[in-house]
C-alpha cells in the first residue's frame with residue numbers, strides 16, 4: 001500500500017509525487033487520461049520555478065526543449081524586466097508545459113497509473129480509499145492535484161468561493177496555411193492582444209483570441225477553424241490562413257480559491273486549489289511551489305516526526321500566496337478591458353511601472369523570487385537541496401539526533417535551510433529552537449551492540 005495517493009499527473013501532481021518520493025515515501029499517481037499530455041496550456045516557467053527545478057536536477061531534461069530565455073515577465077502585457085533580480089536565472093524560460101511534466105515524470109520511481117479517473121473518495125481515521133477506474137486504492141493520504149475542474153473537490157463538497165467567469169477566451173494551437181506578413185519566428189513576451197501568434201514545435205502556432213464572437217458562444221460550443229480564422233483575420237488582416245487546428249479549448253477569468261487546502265487526509269494543490277485568468281503566467285508556477293511546500297511537510301507527517309502544526313502550515317503558507325496571485329490577475333484582467341476607463345487606469349499603471357522601484361517590486365512578485373514565508377528569511381540559492389529531501393545545516397555543528405533529517409555541510413555562512421530551500425536560522429543562538437520548530441524532536445541515537 002502506498003503512503004500517499006496523488007490524483008492528477010499534471011505538473012503539480014507529478015512534482016508532489018517527486019518531492020514525496022525524494023523524501024523516501026511510496027506514492028501512486030492516478031491520472032484520468034490514458035496518455036501523457038502532448039498539448040500545453042502554459043508556455044513559460046518563472047525564475048523561482050527554474051531555481052527549484054535546477055536544484056532538484058530536473059532542469060537538464062527540460063533545457064533541450066527551451067525555445068527562449070525571456071529577460072522579462074509581464075503585467076497585463078506591460079513588460080516587467082527581470083534583469084537585476086537576485087537569482088541565477090533572471091529570465092522566464094519559454095518552454096511548453098508538457099515538456100516540464102514529462103521531465104518530472106521521467107524521474108518518478110513508481111510509474112503513473114493512467115486511465116485511472118478518480119470517481120470516489122472515502123476517508124476514515126486511518127486513511128483514504130480512492131476509487132479510480134472502478135478499482136479501490138488505499139493509502140494514508142490523498143493529494144488532490146486534479147486541476148481546475150477537480151473531481152476530488154466536488155466529491156468532498158469543498159468550499160471554493162470566488163467569482164464566475166465574465167469573459168471568454170479561446171486558446172488554440174494551429175498550423176497556418178499562410179502566415180501574416182512580418183510574423184516573428186522567435187519567441188517574444190506574450191502580448192495581451194487577441195490573436196497573437198507564437199511559434200511552437202512541429203510547425204504549430206499558439207494563439208489566444210477573445211473577440212466579440214467568443215463572448216457570444218457558450219463554453220461547451222466546440223471551437224472551429226472558421227471561428228479562429230475570423231479572429232486571426234481581425235488581428236492580422238486577410239494574409240493569415242488557418243490550415244489545421246491541432247488543439248483548442250475555451251477558458252475564462254473565473255477566480256476562485258479553496259477556503260481550506262486540507263480536508264482531513266486530503267490535501268489540495270495547484271489548479272485544484274485555485275483558479276484564475278492565466279495572465280502574467282503564474283498558474284503553473286503556483287502549482288509547482290505548492291508541491292514543493294507540501295512535499296516535505298507531508299513526508300515528515302507520514303514518518304511521524306513532524307512538529308505540531310507543520311502539515312497545517314502548508315495551508316498557512318500557501319493560501320496567502322495564491323490569494324495574492326488572484327488579486328494580481330484580477331487587476332491585470334481589468335487593465336486589459338477595451339474600455340476608456342480601463343484604458344485610463346492602464347495609462348496610469350504604465351507610468352508607475354516606469355519607476356524602477358515599482359517595476360522591481362512587481363518583478364519580485366511575478367517571478368516568485370521575492371517570496372518569503374513568515375518565520376523564514378528567504379531562499380538560500382547557494383545551498384543546493386539534499387538529494388534525499390533532508391534539511392541542510394551549513395557552517396555549524398549539528399546537534400546529536402538530527403542526522404536522519406538534516407544534512408550537515410561546511411560553509412562560512414551559518415544557516416539552517418528547510419527542504420524547500422527557505423532559511424529558518426542564520427547563525428547565533430536558536431539553532432535547537434529552529435530545528436524543533438520545523439523538524440520535530442531529535443531522535444535518540446540507537447544503541448550499538450558490541
Ligand SMILES: Cc1cc2nc3c(=O)[nH]c(=O)nc-3n(C[C@H](O)[C@H](O)[C@H](O)COP(=O)(O)OP(=O)(O)OC[C@H]3O[C@@H](n4cnc5c(N)ncnc54)[C@H](O)[C@@H]3O)c2cc1C
Pocket residue numbers: 007008009010011012013030031032033041042043044045097116117118119145146147148150151152171251269270271272278280281282283284285286287
Ligand atoms: C491558455 C492558458 C495559458 C496558460 N499559460 C500559463 C503560463 O504561461 N504560465 C503559467 O505559469 N501558467 C499558465 N497557465 C496555467 C497553467 O497551465 C495551470 O496552472 C497548470 O496546468 C496547473 O497544473 P496542475 O497540475 O495543477 O493542473 P492540470 O495541468 O490541469 O493537471 C491536472 C491533471 O489531473 C488530471 N485529472 C483531472 N481529473 C482527474 C480525475 N478525476 N482523476 C485523475 N486525474 C484527473 C488531468 O487529466 C490532468 O492531467 C495557463 C493556463 C491556460 C488555460
